[in-house]
Amino acid sequence: MPTFTMKVFRGQGAQGDFRDYKVDVDEGMVVLDVIHRIQATQAPDLACRWNCKAGKCGSCSAEVNGKPRLMCMTRMDTFAPGETISVAPIRTFPLIRDLVTDVSYNYVKAKQVPPLRLKPPDPDGKYRMMQEDVDRPQEFHKCIECFLCQDVCHVIRDHEEHKPHFSGPRFFIKAAGLDMHPLDTRDRTEWIRSQGGIGLCNITKCCTEVCPEHIHITDNGIIPMKERMADNFDPIVWLVRKFRGGPKEPA
């Protein structure tokens, strides 16, 4: 049973620092198990969020040795025995306490994404969609809302001034999933430009790298939307649309 030194961030509001906990680690344990062991034996008031412990709910996001990770999917045997491991809250969002941050920014942004606008069903009252047409949006529906992509996005992290008109990668793929939804009739281009703020993304792919669901956020979500936005502002396309009518109604 190897012993690890865990440097866990403890603090509240604007204050806090790392505290060391020595923990015995059993076979197969993940970082979240270690945090629970600290709670049960050394620091009952150590705050962290978690639910499923199986990588499905996206609650236990943290920065482990500086890397944004789900604690429940980070195995202790990926570290050398005796190594010191730091666990810090995702630092883009305001600290509530210890490993828990105020992620309400994301819930505000979620509400702003123009929702599905459904087309009428087939004459028999049913909706039909082919698997090959739902494959693409289904990739985005895998999102577990861990907000790690939001955590590493430099626009959200470093540019407070942009936050009112920038929704971040989570909501770019939310919008992309809706745009690719075979039954949707809404055009979100203007929203993505003005309120989503996609122009501020300079496709460094940090979001894609940290996604625990391995969603191709940049390649399959953001880039196609940027391309489409460029199309929309192409004066020739604009002229053609003006006479032929656009494919979708605006948001």
Place this chain on the structure above:
Amino acid sequence: MARPEYETHEHDVIVIGAGGAGLCAAIAAAEAGVSVGLICKSLLGKAHTVMAEGGIAAAMGNVWPEDNWQVHFRDTMRGGKMLNNWRMAQLHAQEAPDRVLELERFGALFDRTKDGLISQRDFGGHRYARLAHVGDRTGLEMIRTLQYHAIHQSIDVYMECKVERLIKDGDRVTGAFGYWRNTGQFVLFKAKAVVLATGGIGKAWKITSNSWEYTGDGHSAALWAGADLIDMEFVQFHPTGMVWPPSVRGILVTESVRGDGGTLKNKDGERFMFNYIPEFFKGETADNIEEAERWYADKKNNRRTPDLLPRDEVARAINTEVKAGRGSPHGGVFLDICTRRPADYIRKRLPSMYHQFKELANVDITREPMEVGPTCHYVMGGVRVEADSTAATVPGLFAAGEVAGGMHGSNRLGGNSLSDLLVFGRRAGQHAALYAKNFGGQLVADSTQIESIARAMLEPFNRSGGENPYAIQADLQETMQSLVGIIRNEPELKEALKRIETLRERARKVRVDGGRIYNPGWHVALDLSSLLTVAECSALAALERKESRGGHTRDDHPYTDDAWGKLNVVLRIRDGRIQVSREPLPEMPAELKALFQERK
């Protein structure tokens, strides 16, 4: 002590719990035009529904046109060993297809058939492939769809807010009192109607697929408010949880693995389920491998593989194999899909199982079998409700989803939970709204009642020398695991009740360090009272039912008893004590009874 401070919110309807049932209830109530508050213990979208994997059972007939609500109803009743509230099972089977289509209209993207309709997969106890699904992450699709629909309705969402107690004015429930987990500050919700959608009680067991939230809050709150609970002895141990490594023990392995062709084997490679076909299911279960194999493609002329018997049967069989020394190295059995289906198919159909085993256990399920064993998963029992309206036995209180009892009888079929949430979540919202509209008189919340609850909640901070709440929680889980598990008997149940009493004594002296801001030690301490209450209810009901049926197996009463098949065990608090009684099941009308005569 100074008067405890609290903020107050007022709604026509409050919904406690924001999983599938709670979200559906909130949406339906908002649709009915009343003001709605939705209270969730975690962040929105993290409730237990997110972990559901296999699918939503609904007789849509997209894959097997022979399927219809009568067949689904019959499967559900037989799966529950006929102890289900027949009317709930009927409404469920009739309305589930429409609810799935509604979810599609809200934006859910289910896997498709070749004709572009919603695809349906096989599951235990279901005669036809019936589960609408999205790979093995159906619950995620469901909660995300409902969540994003709900935020565009007029619903106030209160996140990370825990309800401790219901508030009553005379006989009727008029609100709820709790605290913000973020700040530890108190909050009162005044409401004309309250919908409980708080899920289950699985955190009372040690090996469980349930998250920290499943502490029986709604079950206890209802009981304390004077409502009846039924069927609390019936606890579902899902046959397939992970068993290795120890830290992941209990995490769910979806039944879809078996639905999509996986089989159970013991250490000798034997498909042992053929040795465990009960008389009750002989008529519909293949008794040889050849027929079982043919069944996947031809359901009309073959009987179902015993790998897909209802969960109670499979869990008991695995338990017996392991006890007989025929288990896998880590005390489970093998679940093999790698030798039966191509790797691409497995990765496409079961992506999160592939991921889960790869990341947590270093097992590649396309190359090696999984090791699995039973894990506490679901409580069939819950708040006794009126089938059509979901009204509890106390005015102003409604319950839907896992917290409600009756729908699943003594054992729930896989896939029937998500459909239950959709059907009865919506009904709860509609009927709570209707009740609120007809609410007469003033909405009163008695401040003495509230202040005494608040004071009790703060007590753990003021104690010195008391015990750590985590230790009590762990001892309770150990007790329930060893004494109120898959196989029960009278001496062990009595011992369990004795230990629960001792734990209750210890819980009265629990001490909490630190402050009120996001303090999980305090949260665990507060959850102990509901956890102990549901544990006691479950043990009391299990002691009362002297037979074996569904999710309740007594080795001192190993047979199913027809007389017990007509009775519910009912629990209610009278004069400050939990009373246990036996009450007759509602009688099924003749036209529905006839469905059970038609074919065996």
